[in-house]
Amino acid sequence: MTTTFDIDKLVRENVKKLKPYSSARDEFKDFDKEMVFLDANENPFENGVNRYPDPQQRSLKEVLATQKGVSSSQILLGNGSDEVLDLIFRTFCKPQKDNIITLPPTYGMYKVLAGTNDIENREVLLTTDFQLDVDTILSTVDVNTKLLFICSPNNPTGNIFNAKKMETLLQSFKGLVVVDEAYIDFSDNESWLQRLSEFPNLIVTQTLSKAYGMAGIRLGICYASEAIISILNKIKPPYNVNQLTQEKALTRVLDTDSVKNEIERILEGRSMLTKVLKDISFVEKIYRSDANFILAKVDDANKRYNELLAQGIVVRNRSTQPLCENTLRFTVGTPTENKRLIKALKG
Ligand SMILES: *Cc1c(COP(=O)(O)O)cnc(C)c1O
Numbered sequence: 001m002t003t004t005f006d007i008d009k010l011v012r013e014n015v016k017k018l019k020p021y022s023s024a025r026d027e028f029k030d031f032d033k034e035m036v037f038l039d040a041n042e043n044p045f046e047n048g049v050n051r052y053p054d055p056q057q058r059s060l061k062e063v064l065a066t067q068k069g070v071s072s073s074q075i076l077l078g079n080g081s082d083e084v085l086d087l088i089f090r091t092f093c094k095p096q097k098d099n100i101i102t103l104p105p106t107y108g109m110y111k112v113l114a115g116t117n118d119i120e121n122r123e124v125l126l127t128t129d130f131q132l133d134v135d136t137i138l139s140t141v142d143v144n145t146k147l148l149f150i151c152s153p154n155n156p157t158g159n160i161f162n163a164k165k166m167e168t169l170l171q172s173f174k175g176l177v178v179v180d181e182a183y184i185d186f187s188d189n190e191s192w193l194q195r196l197s198e199f200p201n202l203i204v205t206q207t208l209s210k211a212y213g214m215a216g217i218r219l220g221i222c223y224a225s226e227a228i229i230s231i232l233n234k235i236k237p238p239y240n241v242n243q244l245t246q247e248k249a250l251t252r253v254l255d256t257d258s259v260k261n262e263i264e265r266i267l268e269g270r271s272m273l274t275k276v277l278k279d280i281s282f283v284e285k286i287y288r289s290d291a292n293f294i295l296a297k298v299d300d301a302n303k304r305y306n307e308l309l310a311q312g313i314v315v316r317n318r319s320t321q322p323l324c325e326n327t328l329r330f331t332v333g334t335p336t337e338n339k340r341l342i343k344a345l346k347g
Contacts, residue, residue, distance in 0.1 A: 005200045007227045010146060010175060012094050015235060023238040025052050053243040060241075060250050064221065067253065068193055073226045076233060077241050081182060081207045081220035082109055087232050088178060088203065088222070089117045092146045100147040101140055103132065105156060105321035107180060110149045125322055130157040130287070132165045138172055146175045152192075153183040156318045156329045158289035160189045170199045176228075178203045185211035185263055186270075187290035193223055200225055210292060211263050212252055217245040266292050269332040273341070277330075280345050284326075293331045301326040311344040 008016070024040035043050045061072040078084035093100065095118035102110045104123050114121035122145070124137045137148065148169065152161045170177050179192045181204055192204050203224040209215040219241065222232065252259070270289060277283050277296055282304060285297040298304045301319040305328060308315055316329040332338065 005174075007200070007225070007231065010092050011231055012090075012092060015091050015231065018234055020234045020236075021238055023052070023055055025055050026238065049243050051243070053239055053241065053246055055238045057241050057246050060246055060253070063250060063253050067256075068191075068223070070193065070196065070223055071226070074196065074223055074229055076222040076224075076229050076236065078220040078222065078236070079240050079245075080209065080218040081180070081205050082113075083218075083240060084205055084220040084222040085109060085178070085180075086113050086117070087236060088147065088176070089113050089119060091232055091235055092176060093117060093119045095119060098144045098146045099142070100149065101137060101145060102149045103137070103151075105130075105154075105318070105324050106149070106151045107155045107182075110151075126154075126157070128323060130154065130159050130323070132161050132169065134165050134168055137169060141173060141175070145173075148173055148175060148177045149180065150177060151180040151182070153181075153187050153290035155183065155291065156293070156295055156316070156321060156324065156327075158183075158287055158291045158293060158295050160187050160290040163189075166192070170202060173201070176201050176203055178205065180205050182207045182210055183291035185259075186267065186292045189290065196223060196225065200227075203228060208249055208252065211266075212259055213262060214248065214252055217248045219245055219249045265335075266332050269335065269338050270294065273330065273332060273338055276342050276345070293329050295324070295327050295329050297325075297327050299326065301328055304328060307347075308341075308344055313341055313344050 028039060037051070040052055042052065057077050058072070060077065061075045064075055065072045076084065078087060099120035099122050100110070100114055101122045101124060103126055105126065111121050122140050124133055124140050127133050150161060150166060153159060154161065179202065181191055184191050184206065192202060196202055196204065203222060206221045208217065208219040270292065273294055274286055277286050277294065282299045283296050284299060287295045289295070295318065301317050305315065305317045318324045318327045318329050330341065333341065
């Protein structure tokens, strides 16, 4: 299939024709030198953020590229994964014509973005054990199916998907497979990043919002072939990742010890909470988690949600999601927060 894949066939005509906006900082890039910048109508008085940020976020991409074993030209950064996902929609999906496939129960933003971009969202339920229904997914594909969204580890179910099944989908589906790895750092399983060169139709998204503890700065990461990234770059707003975010993100990704340490503590919290939940009388089932949260089936989700709320603890009631009747999703907190949760659960 590698020989037949042609990314140009998937790109919208208007995007193909588009000439990207060329910002002052795109035209002249040598920031590091002692230059006088009179090109961008900025206020010249230094305050740390008076200059436009690097539109290509080169320092940050270089570090990520080294850490992840890809090239900088295989990375696109956005204002959270949400912007990255929206860019993917706008690059490949023609409104009122193309469609995408999502696999509920899953992350709600894919559906929202399909709606805002006026793209048909074809939903194929996961199997009852929250795995991929490969046959149904493939039979739902038609000539206008551009994207397949696979969230692995999946939110809200917490599980990683079977790699062989994902491989089948990557090989058989001729559109783009977007693997959302927002929670990959909490899993023992390998990222699909390692396999980008094998699958020209693979896009992997990650984020600093979860394991890296930086939800507030909004930084989403998209990894794909150089061909895909250069097309996405054409429609990316020039200064989509602000200066403060670039600086904070760079400091954080370089601090690998702290990030690792926090992930370990969250994983300890996850296994501790899993054990405790098993002994709670109203908990009927705990689903295996590869993420920083635990999905549990309870006797009456609304009742238990409100009981926890009354004790000052906010969890997520996922009961309205298909296959998730009477489920609550518990994010792993600090040791102190987890203790409070346990106390409240034990009433
Ligand atoms: C939290 C989450 C994200 C993160 O989105 P950001 O916009 O980067 O904060 C992405 N995908 C999934 C499935 C998530 O749960």
